[in-house]
Amino acid sequence: MTNPQQPHGPLRSFGRLKSRPVKPRQQALLDSLLPTIAVPHEAFQPRDLMPEAKETWLEIGFGGGEHMAAQAGRRPDVLVIGAEPFVNGVASAVRHVEEQALSNVRIHEGDARDVVGWLPDASIDRLFVMFPDPWHKARHNKRRIIQPEFVADLARVLKPGAAFRFATDWADYAEWTTERVLANPAFRFAEEGGDRQAIPADHVTTRYEEKKLGDCAPVFLDFVRA
Template structure:
């Protein structure tokens, strides 16, 4: 009798949970149908600078939630091109509302997992990256789905120029410990903390999000800032 090999699951590991949620308002639905296609990151993008002619830098925010941080950073820095990735339709609709309300022309959006995008980007094309409160996948058996993994950091490092700034934040203690270990273990990300306040206090340029105010984690927010070497 021949042993049969276990079937291989062809589905890629996702770094986010459920995608469905509350129904959109008529206005939000209209923005998703009309504005999102105009701002969508094209499939197979390799050079994000092509999306922002004349921009001084290109920034990437992975998992922008309700878009408060994304929209405000783009508003404060009109000379910068900002790409935001978010798989949840509710968050995308909220970001579109803020983009329209502020008349922003320096934002492009991807409603999907950020990993394939980062893997496809040209070497050294990102100047700044925000990864703020990604899904922590709290259960031990789920933690392989966490975004911060060695393979992802290798892709991210390649896409960052030398001197690019990377910010990671979480309010889950196990994720903070694990992520810091992976960043430092990579060897290409220089942790900028000089004292405990550098990771205990929100950076001066941070924009507080609705997620933070809910205090859903098991610890106070932890802020890790790195420079790509």
């Protein structure tokens, strides 16, 4: 039976990650800070979360939150929304928010597909999907976050001209994503024929990227919402 809370199906990638017990200090920070920076669990307008924000950025699967916090720190005038179901990652991200005194980060502890479903049309200026779970075995490919239906949902929430960066160190996932994103007429590459293995000037190395678990050097796919 379909769960009305999860019209997109269960979060299969979550089960693979074993949560470690959250340390008491981390738990205290989660309990005190997370409710103050959590996104509503229903349709919301980003401007209601930070009325003075010049733009709204979304990061899907922020892991430990290092990339999200660094990008938010660089642009205090931008509202940065992050979604991550892994509790240890959320605890780490909340610690970065506190340590860097970031007032422009909002977090959803859960499935990014829910946040995308709650967002209004054309409400996001920039999207990051950094080193998502590769699900590289062919029989697991269907668990990848990049699927045609989700690409269509992303096209809906991105503003015309919005930037969408996808990074992976799995060659097959780079190809998979290129095919599925460009199959949607809403998207094109920011730069045709660009060097996809050149590290973008504004990139912040992520925790997963540092592990070098993939089968190729990092590939950065910079798309634009037409």
